[in-house]
Amino acid sequence: MNDQNPLPPVSAQLPPPIPPVLPAGQPRRLGDDPSERLAIPNVVVAIEAILRQPRRVMFQLRQPGAGHLIAMMLSLSVVCSLIYGVVVGTFSGGVQLWAAPVKIASGLMISALICLPSLYIFTCLSGSRARLVEIFGLLAGLLMLMTILLIGFAPVAWIFSQSTESLPWMGTLHLAFWFIATIFGLRFLEAGFSNSEARSRAGLNTWVVIFLLVAVQMTTALRPILGTADTILPTGKKFFLAHWGACLSAENNAPASRSRN
Amino acid sequence: MTAIGNHSRPVSAFLGAAPERFREWIMSRQVHLIVFCATAIVIGAGSYGLAVGIWRGPWQALYTGIKLPLAILLTTLGNGLLNGMLAPLLGLNVTFRQSLAVVLMSFAVAAMVLGALSPVALFIVWNTPPLTAGTTSSSPEYGLLQLALAGFVALAGVIGNVRLMPLLRLWTGSAAVARNVLLAWLAGNLFLGSQICWVLRPFIWDARRPVEFIGPDPFQGSFFETIFNAGSRLVFS
């Protein structure tokens, strides 16, 4: 029998109503909402803000002292990528338990650093009035959001790591998780970009392709991250497509090609 | 404000509640709701597991009665962080605990449906010839049993998700956002859940092995790898 009591009045414990969606053509400026002007004092608030109130992060990046927020986001990105790297390393174990996290964290930071100048150039060319510090902060936000989402995928990645010996399969899975996490990170970057008076998104879209290619190539440059090898870093140079092709061929010719240490 | 536990018929109150009532429970009686849902999953999915496993034997019934709710709970917890992060990113502003409660709620509905169908499943099992030398994995009776049991799980899952949709729509105010969140959670839960079920196999029987809680080499291979290899064999051989 269903409950016959009428619904109780809205309780003070119910969440505040969601702000109405503004009609098209009335863009809100950053900082119009008072909640966006609240400072972000620590890492926990930063995580909550980037997930639920990304405009708050974007607004704080424009304020004096944004360096503290950027340093926090970068530190969190490094920590989260180290944690995810440990999960990646459990596939092979042994040396990879420390090598994989170091390579993933450093590779991510170096890729971002390589692509930062071109990001600034493309944002300027698009007419954006964002300063270099703000661009750097948006990039740090992209990295932070990407890496905390990877932490969310970590249990799934771990269980598959323990369940298979197929290197291409695990590599594809990690790449898929990374790609999904990057999409959300890029959404944050694009939202920040669109709030900076940019006239066109063509430059940013081009930069996105460059960033993805650099990050993917970095995984090959720092190989092996999943499997094992005689040396920590590769002795030969390869582009990522050639490396993936070689891994797939090796898998087809010798299915038990991975060794668990 | 009425908590679920205060009802004389908590199951019917839970299953018949309007989306506004669900949201009220999630906001104000979160811990009670989580405990209630977890209990419902253990009892509902557990009884269905008992009915499924009894075809093999009493020990298999016990093992499956434990493993089926375990698979659901492990999936919910394993994806808890991810679901809690995807929801606000896709437009549903909930906390991690609230997202956990919402997902548990949909699994609880599915588990209650499974529990309700467990007598029917038991009846089908009772009518299926027992596992003997004459019954093999290619027997039509075994095929019908598999289909029926899988069909019930699919039905329960659909009902659980259908009950979730109005709540998400109410919370977000947008059908599109609600649909995106539901699909993202569904994809994540299906992905992890299928692999957890692979690890915890067998649920009905393994013709080559005696009755055991988990088969040998539970971490050998993966669900999707097996599907991919089977598909490759189908296409290329």
Added chain:
Amino acid sequence: MPDPAEGFFMSITRLNVCEIGVLLRGEREAMAAWMEQWNAERLRLHFLLVIGGAGFYGAAMGWWRAPEQALFTAIKFPLVISLTVTGNALINGMLAPLLGLNLSFRQSFSAVLMSFAVASAILGAFSPLMAFMVWNAPPLSPETLQGATYPLIKLANVAVIAFAGTTGNVRLFQLLVKLGGSRAVARRVLWVWLAVNLFLGSQLSWILRPFIGAPNLPVEFFRAAALRGNFYENIFQSWQQIFNN
């Protein structure tokens, strides 16, 4: 007696780096206002952009051959640009008013320098990417020349330089429209300046070759035959060879 070096470094610290953003965004009103009066510091900033941006990109290009080639190309690439701008300053300054755009010598020099500064800033921003690409490529060798790596890196260089050059010219065109008020006049002046700069620039590049180098030739700043022949003579001879064969 004031120390000239100290004065130079003091002037650098006074440079308004935010003006780089103005250049890249193509803020025509600001850039046109700059052209109204001579500003030595702004001129220094633009030259520094050329030296820094093109220099870093040149270093990334030349690194594939050898570290010494990186140093040589880091010097030669900005040198080509600077010599092209200064070498054509007189002719560019004369052609502009003849084609209908009333600019002084100083203004035409500033405009051309600004467009090269934009291009150099873009090249500088892409230099880490080019360095990363070179780092990932097998070392330059006769085998590499036969494979896919050499054409890939060549294409990448062409694409980046073309993009930088095109953007610089687009900004220049927008500025000329602002200064002259007529798109047709601006387009005429732009095409003529482009032709003149390409003509001198290609010969300067020929003289200052190599920029990447070849694995079978030594690493050197100039080739021994640097001043023998020219770029267009070489093209003409190649055409002759094609038709004679």
